Amino acid sequence: MHNHNLLTQILKGIQSHPDRNAFFIDGKYHTYKSLAKRISEIYNIIKQHTGPTAQCIGIIEKNNIETYASLLAVLFSGNTYVILNPQNPNCRNRIIVESTDIQLILHSDEDNCSLDIPKYVNLISTIDVKSESILDKIMTQVDSDSLAYIIFTSGSTGVPKGVPISHGNLNAFYDAYSSLNFNLNKEDRLLQMFDLCFDVSVVSTLYPLTLGACIFTVSQNSVKYTQVYELLEDEELTFAAIAPSLLSYLQPYFEEINLPKLKYLILTAEASNWDLLSQFITCAPNAELVNLYGPTEATIYCTSYRVNPNDIDTYNGMLAIGKAFKSMHAIIVDENLQEVPKGEKGEMCVAGAQLMEGYWKDPKKSKEVFVELDCFEVPTRYYRTGDICFIDEKDCIHYCGRKDYQVQIQGFRVELNEIEHTVRQYHSIGSNVVLAKPNQLGNQELHLFIEKYEGEETSIIDFLKEKLPIYMCPQNIYGINELPLNSSGKVDRKKLLELV
Template sequence: MKFLETLQNSIEVHSDRNAFFINGNHYTYRELGTAITAIRVAIQKEIPLSEKYVGLITNDDLETYAAIIALWFEGKAYVAINPIYPKSRNEEILAQTNSMFVMDSSPSPYFEKGFKVITTHTLDMVDNNDLSAPKKVEPNDIAYVIFTSGSTGIPKGAPVSFKNLNGFANAIDNNLSFSLSETDRCLQMFELTFDMSVVSYLAPLLKGACVYTVPKDSIKYFQIIKLLSEHQLTLLIMVPSIIHFLRPYFKEIRSESVRYSCFAGGKLYSDIGKEWNACIPNAQIINYYGPTETTIYCGGYLFDKEGNNKEENGVVSIGKPFDNTTYLVIDENNNEVEDGQTGELCIAGEQLFPGYIQNEERNKLVFFEKQHNGKSLRFYKSGDMCYRDQDGDYMYVGRADFQVKIRGFRVELGEIEYHVKKKLPGLDITVIDLDDGNGNTELGLAVCSKEIDLKPTLSYLKENLPPYMIPTRFLFVDKLPHSVNDKIDMKKLRTLF
């Protein structure tokens, strides 16, 4: 894969430049290369060639990032494991990928038993920037697996192949006037279990730029302001919800160093986009779009700094697909609708993932073959309701299902309901997304019952779900409101909270 060769060359050529800034310390490309080599040696010694999926404890340190590249150079995939998530959930993720080996830079191993752990921070690091060439990989070999929320209560594994990732690396260079160099200083604010982390470290490393990470135990928006001020960042990749937290400080922010401010993972509202634009006067704002299943993002829209932006219900357009991607808007019978008509956005192309791991039932629901412009293409149903305007730009309307974005993470409300019902059997409940009044989304739990103590239920949820999937608002009602077709009336339910 070409991007692996480019990555190797970048690490060698830029050996004296800074590759990372982590927890107050700079690390050079030479130090990164040294760590990669040591970890590759450990992989060759301890992990059989047949083992393709390797768990990775996602710490914020050089060894974790080096482990990602070492695994790629050895033709293996990393399975991201966040140590703050419930251990039972993480064990389920590794079981789905049949992962027996885990790479861990923690002071004490996260898994004490059940897995063969390689402790990367104890390896001998020999100062040598002469990297061995990456092993040859097949296009369909998997590079990483991101697990998203599943409606059955079991997380869904979305594997991304080297072909997918190579296509993405080429597409961001060839679309929307995005171009980095070795002098750029780039924000990495995401957990490595979130796919936008991949572009946040990979795009800079391919060009010899420096990646500035946000410490895990910090308040993200404060750290972003600090990094902007102290290090004059030039590239910001963020979810739109973060600027709602930054909004009270807009008058104090004027970052003339920023060249690109890229958004994805949620709805970018035009009004706050205009306000943010004043904070970064020299930057191009890009509103990217793409589900995890299409390799981070697969299209986007250049924000008009003069304010003449296309929008739908205040949400900035998601623009056009990359040149390696095809969009199709369909009705309930998979027939393409006319421009201006709303339907479900479906996606085909080089970046489309191969299908969920061990989940053929779901794969049958989300994939279909269709002739388009004389070619038979494999399309993925995104669940996003959109329409295409007369200029070929796509406008986001809403979700086709009960899947929502919380702080950039995709959440199936059905998964939360599945776990709540385990603790409240026999009660009619529903989980709903609510606006917190500041442009962010939070979760509400409605229970058909007289008021009861929910502390045991919440304790159970905290043991089994990530923090962003825990409801924060609660409602007790005699019965849930229903529409004439006997479905829960979500619009009316929101008014009751």
């Protein structure tokens, strides 16, 4: 019987493959044996500076083996890791440190000591620590209610929201993710391209270690999409989880890209445009495409859609997000929180073992997003995702956009994704984004940002007028060489709004 305790499986993977490579970071391989040594050394530091009660421990992010070993050491110690990105504003990092009552921060770069961190915090370098290897003495049976990590996402008030994920949540996710039955083993080579403040980095880092496989990371000091391309091709990676926006950056090179060794391409973090993916398929002729969806609050992913190129399920050109994971349940509800019939749009709510308990020290916000619904003849706790979806006749869930991306224009409810889909019919090179912003009179105006377009604005508008009602046609069009991406690989909509 498969053991679904994630830490136990990671420890087994580390101990069973000492001479195999665990990480490839900035051109250098690190074996499982060397990883075990680093984990042991940092684990000892943690034990020397913490008591019997679990606490939050900060880790200053850097693309090196010490950072990844620190993350693992914190998990094995039964404490909670909180990633601090030195590229984020000092005030944001300070808010995170103070709200989680961090007393100990691990770092691996002396330059990061200049971060605005309270003086009472113990800041310890993990670069030169030496101690005996004690990995065989590490306990992996951590209480399921204890927190594995807290990830901070943007909050509407400007204060980041803490999303605490327990070991129970993580084990439920690992069980469900393993049930996807990817054909992977110790010989595989997997990509980790995400900022450690973003939750997809968790599965990109931890899951390969359970296999004894090798993880290939992306440097913070390079152009991300070019390094991903180089790693995929030069290192013959077999598994890659990427944001679709990154693929759009690679689109000009599709004719040159050849990835015959790629077995799985995971689409994640945002809606997946099938037109773009259908062009990419020839670059990776042996790869299965899998679209994985999930809010951070439901532990990384909670639905999956495996792509059959001969039978594609799309809505407005975007791939379906499929069906709920084995430990999760998804329903679509109306504004009165009543379940809607198949084919009808509404807000998706999810329930199950992967769901967080509530936002960190924010009961008010937690109360806003959690509801009890009588879907199984007993009250069941659901998380309101804020995503507009519908379920088709094949019980396949389709993502239609964020509630936030629905705007009222002249009294009409408009889905911005529908406009973007129509623009792609006219100009399929690159991506486009439609944003709404109130004008001086308080009326919503639509702004279209379109990549690699050098034609006349009037040509696009004339085309859109033939396809859409006049109120759905953008008032302003901006040609842009490349849409800006945030650290998670998603289109940075806030930065685009600043250009308006």
